[in-house]
Amino acid sequence: MLVRLTIRDFVLVRELELGLASGFGVLTGETGAGKSILLDALDLLLGGRASAEVIRQGAERAEVTLECTLPPAAEARAWLEAHGIEVEGDTLLLRRNIERSGRSRAWIEAVPVPATALREFGAWIADIHGQHAHHALLESAVQRRMLDRLGGAEALAEDVRQRFAAWESARERLARARERQESLGEERERLLWQLQEWERLALRPGEWDEVQQEHRRLAHAAQLLQQVAQAAALLSEEEPSAQALLGQAERALAGSLEFDAKLAEAVQLVSEARIGVQEAAASLRRYLDAFELDPARLAELERRLAAIDEFARRYRVPPEELFALAERWRERLAALEESADLERLEVEVRAAESAYFESARALSERRRETAEWLSAEVSAAMQELAMKGGRFEAALIAGEPAATGLERVEFRVAANPSQTLAPLARVASGGELSRIGLAIQVIASRASDTPTLIFDEVDVGIGGAVAEIVGRSLWQLGRDRQVLAVTHLPQVAAWADWQLRVWKEEEGGAVHTRVEALDAAARVEEIARMLGGLEITDTTREHARELLGRRGMGQVELPHSG
Known part of the structure; x- marks a missing residue:
């Protein structure tokens, strides 16, 4: 439930702290007073798109904060x-800032x-139901998504989408394999021949380095023998x-030990050196x-080096990368054989x-x-x-298999008994669309476990007794959750448990939006005003009292609003 909304430097609001209560509340005021500003602020806190245009003129940033109770859904926690x-505790704070640069935090x-x-x-x-929601209901995709949401089938619909994508991908792989079978066969033959050549080369891991080292030794045998023999002669x-x-140095030093024992270490070192x-x-x-001079072995090594180098x-x-090359050939051959396996792909x-x-089929059911259920409700x-x-x-029309399922959804309506059912987009007038759209949204809201429902002028196009029925429906909806509605209809407002009035005032050459919680007298x-316009008479006041008294409502005490 929404508990408190704080707004600073947002559009026409300089600073506002608004307390909200449970049950059904309405937001009323003259057209253009700024009722939508409050809902825009809420939308921003619920992840709506941010723009620097919402910052009040002359301010550097806008800030909105919402205190709300912890949602009951276990998934939220x-x-x-x-x-x-x-x-x-049981409440938490959501806060969002928009900088003049457009940056949002x-x-x-x-x-x-x-x-x-x-x-x-x-x-x-x-859950915010906007004033344009009725027109969105004319779109088939919106109707389908609403039906899936009401039926708790969103996860199933996503599974259908993913499985359709997997099916399409498998069909595409099969089609590509069929198209490329001839060219893939040629590449496969080439890779097989290359790998056969590699097998004939029979290169062992590390062999290239071993052969190079032995070849260097044999190729430089004369120089190597001469240098080793010279070193051996110089040593002994x-x-x-x-x-x-x-040996001479060791004997000379050994004779001096009887005169100075400190020479013992030097004697030891010379002895070890000898x-x-x-x-x-x-x-x-x-x-x-x-050491054996083996010309035949040298020739053999030279042939081996030449074979490896030529390959x-x-x-x-x-040559050091030949094993990696052969592995790439094997991987490519395996991929070709896999893609060419038409039977497996089928x-x-x-x-x-x-x-x-x-x-x-599970989604269709x-x-x-x-x-x-929705049709009856x-x-x-x-x-x-x-x-x-x-x-x-809510008609289900069979179609070709698609990512959205085996059918399309079409909302149909007959506004009176003499009409036949026809698509909502074709037969509903503006007023009928508003009433049907509102009925769908109220019913959809009943099926939701969202603790707060917000309706932004969804009662446009209705009036009279119908408006009173709408007000009663929203009041009933507010018995088990918080409902907030922006309305111009006194018949709807009269059913509210609490009421907020929005107005504009000029201060210091600037226009600001204000909000106040209304007590019983102010509600009258x-x-x-909503009934009679600019001139309020005793008759309109009496009519207002009559509307307010029809369900014997009391006035809900709102938290402090500033």
């Missing part, structure tokens, strides 16, 4: 928890959220060799003894078709049940709205 929004409690999040969460707070065979010189040189010389000698150059990749098409029809409501004998039908004056 789960949504808050999922978005890391903690709420203390929003918060739920103190947590910044995008406008899309406000729109998601706002659906659990309030030449006179004086490194080994001999280190031993290391001796081991290195032995290792080099073993290397020379084991890599043919496919324009470095099975997929049949499976997708079956899944679509299973879901679409849900729509049929909802259409029967709206037809009954028409009898009360001065359309005796009138009938309404306001409804008398």
Whole structure:
């Protein structure tokens, strides 16, 4: 339920704090006084589009804040928890700012959220029925979406849409496979031949590096042997060799130890160096003894390197990337074989078709049940709205399978017993459309669990006894939820539990929108104004009292409004 609305520098509102109550409330005032401004502010808080044009002239930013009770829907509380929004108590705050630059910022409690999040969460707070909703009902797509929403079939309709898309995708893959079967076959043969060549090459992982290293060793064998032999001679065979010189140094230092023990470390290091040189010389000698000059092996390595290099150059990749190239060939071949598998693709098409029809038939059944219920409810409501004998039908017209299901929805109406049912867009006059549209919206609202319903001049085009019936319907709707209606009809306003009056006043050369909560006496004056225009007489006041007294209503105390 909406508890308090605060508006600052929004259109003609400089600063306004508006308390709201439960039950049925109305917003009244002269045409152009700014009643729609309040609903625009609410729409903004519920995720509507923001524009710098709403900022009051001379101000830098507009700000709207809404205090409301926590929505009863468990999904709303789960949504808050999922978005890391903690709420203390039973109320929470929604706030939105619009900067002169056009930038918009929003918060739920103190947590910044995008406008899309406000729109998601706002659906659990309030439902606004705009004054142009009646005309939107003439569109088939709007009629279909309303029927699905009333029947709780929105998730099922989305499932049908997704399954139809999957079915279409499967059909497209099959069609492409059939069209490209010949060219795909040629590419498949080429890939098979390339992979056969790759298998014949029989390259092992790491072989390219191994062959290169061995080839370098054999190709430079003479230079390698000469350098190793020279190193071995310098270490142990030449006179004086490194080994001999280190032995002399070790003996010389060992003789000095008896005079200075500090030389022990140096003696140890020289001894270790001599031993290391001796081991290195032995290792080099073993290397020379084991080295074999093998021209045949060198020729074999050269042929292998040439084969690998030629294969890599043919496919324009470095030899190091040949394994990755072969893997890409295998993946492409697998994809071609999969796409060329017409039998498997045909099975997929049949499976997708079956899944679509299973879901679409379930949606059709849900729509049929909802259409029967809605037809009966709206037809009954028409009898009360001065359309005796009138009938309404939510017709389901079979069509070709589509993303929206197996049928299209068409609202049909007969305004009186002598008429036959015909599409709403073709037969309803302006006044009839208003009454039928209002009946549909009220019935739709009864089926909703949204705690607050807002009607923006949806009673346009009606009057007299019909207007009183509309007022009673909205009052009845307000018995189990909060209802707020913008109206110009005194018969509707008289049924309200509470009433707010909107007017404009000039201050300092600027025009501002004001709102006040009306007590019982002020309500008589306001409804008398609505009845009699500019000149309010005792007769119109008496008529106003009569309207207000028809259901013996009391005046609901509103929270403080400023």
